[in-house]
Amino acid sequence: MSVIPIEYYLILSAFMFVVGVIGVFIRRNAIVVFMCIELMLNSANLALVTFSSYIGNPVGQVFVFFVMTVAAAEAAVGLAIIIAIFRNKQTVNIDEINIFKW
Amino acid sequence: MNFTILIFGILSLIAVVSSVLMITRKNAVISALFLIINFFALAGLYLLLNAQFIAVAQVIVYAGAIMVLFLFVIMLLKTENEPLIFSQNKLLKNFAILIGILIFVQFAYLIFYAKPSNSLIQNEVQSVKIGTIQTIGRELYTNYFIPFEIAGFLLLAATIGAIILAKKKFE
Numbered sequence: 001m002s003v004i005p006i007e008y009y010l011i012l013s014a015f016m017f018v019v020g021v022i023g024v025f026i027r028r029n030a031i032v033v034f035m036c037i038e039l040m041l042n043s044a045n046l047a048l049v050t051f052s053s054y055i056g057n058p059v060g061q062v063f064v065f066f067v068m069t070v071a072a073a074e075a076a077v078g079l080a081i082i083i084a085i086f087r088n089k090q091t092v093n094i095d096e097i098n099i100f101k102w
Numbered sequence: 103m104n105f106t107i108l109i110f111g112i113l114s115l116i117a118v119v120s121s122v123l124m125i126t127r128k129n130a131v132i133s134a135l136f137l138i139i140n141f142f143a144l145a146g147l148y149l150l151l152n153a154q155f156i157a158v159a160q161v162i163v164y165a166g167a168i169m170v171l172f173l174f175v176i177m178l179l180k181t182e183n184e185p186l187i188f189s190q191n192k193l194l195k196n197f198a199i200l201i202g203i204l205i206f207v208q209f210a211y212l213i214f215y216a217k218p219s220n221s222l223i224q225n226e227v228q229s230v231k232i233g234t235i236q237t238i239g240r241e242l243y244t245n246y247f248i249p250f251e252i253a254g255f256l257l258l259a260a261t262i263g264a265i266i267l268a269k270k271k272f273e
Contacts, residue, residue, distance in 0.1 A: 003106070003223075003224050003226075004106060004107060004110050004150075006218050006222055006224075007213055007214065007217075007218070008110065008114070009147070009151070010209075010213045010218070011209075011210065011213060012114045012117065012118070012147075014205075014206055014209035014210060014213065015118060015121075015206065016117065016118070016121050016140075017205070017209070018202045018203075018205050018206040018209075019121045019122060019124075019125060019202075020121075020125075021198075021201065021202050021205060022125060022198045022199065022201075022202040023124070023125035025194060025195075025197065025198030025201070025202075026125065026194070026195050026198050027125060029130050029181060031130055031172065031175060031176055031179075031181065032125075032130050032133050034172070035124070035133060035134060035137050035172060036124075036125060038137065038164070038168065039121055039124070039137065039140065042140070042141065042144055042164070045144075045156075045160075046144060046147065046148075049148055049151055049153045049156055050151060051222075052153070052232070053151040053152055053153060053224065053229040053232070053233065054218075054222040054223075054224045054229070055222060056225055056228040056229060056232060057232065058232040058233075058237045058238055058241050059241065061153055061155065061156050061232070061233065061238055062238055062241050062242060062246055064156050065156070065159065065238065065242070066249060066253055068159060068160075068163050068164070069253040069256065069257060070253075070256065071163075071164075071168065072163060072167065072168055072257065072260070073256050073257055073259075073260030074260075075168045075171055075172070076171065076260045076261065076263075076264040077260050077263050077264050077267065079171060079172070079175045079264070080263070080264040080265075080267035080268040081267055082175065082179070083175065083178070083179070083267070083268045084267050084268060086179050092179060092181055
């Protein structure tokens with residue numbers, strides 16, 4: 001009986017994290033940038049669950065639970081900020097939102 | 103077993119393809135839909151890792167609640183499609199690709215240099231036992247009780263903050 005090597009999961013997690021990083025850099029829509037951050041959080045979750053399952057310790061999955069809580073709070077507040085910015089500037093393009101840039 | 107490998111291959115292929123498609127689509131709604139597909143594939147991978155509770159929470163919290171919130175906001179705001187994702191601001195794109203490759207090489211080197219599979223052999227019985235909601239619930243309500251309460255308080259604060267931020271008279 002051959003189980004899947006742990007490296008496969010970790011490489012998948014690393015790849016998804018990198019895709020999220022590249023997405024944050026190349027996309028200009030603030031909402032899509034937020035979604036890329038969610039993708040990065042999810043890849044970290046995958047690594048945590050993998051180690052938790054292979055080591056046999058439930059603490060990793062408890063931590064994933066907390067990460068999900070924080071991600072939900074972050075999505076709610078972040079989207080509210082985006083709505084407030086859109087109300088003032090009529091755009092969500094992060095190249096045009098530069099009121100704090102000197 | 104070969105069947106496990108096959109399921110892992112299919113799910114990871116879906117996850118990889120949908121994440122790449124997500125960052126390359128011009129339309130934000132289509133990006134969000136690909137992200138939902140990615141979350142479902144991840145939930146399948148969690149089931150493969152015997153983490154039942156996390157898989158269910160992934161579908162309910164991420165693919166359900168958070169992505170519905172995203173789709174709602176995308177459809178509320180009039181977001182124009184981004185024209186020509188790969189041609190504007192060439193320098194930034196090349197920098198992004200470069201830094202992405204750099205991070206991936208670092209990760210891959212660490213993973214294959216450390217060779218965690220030599221020391222970590224998955225114990226099937228043990229991993230099924232720790233993935234259940236009993237184990238995680240016991241852990242949450244005993245050792246991690248105060249962080250759990252703080253997480254609840256954080257959600258309350260986020261709810262109030264979101265309402266205040268999205269109110270009409272925000273300056």
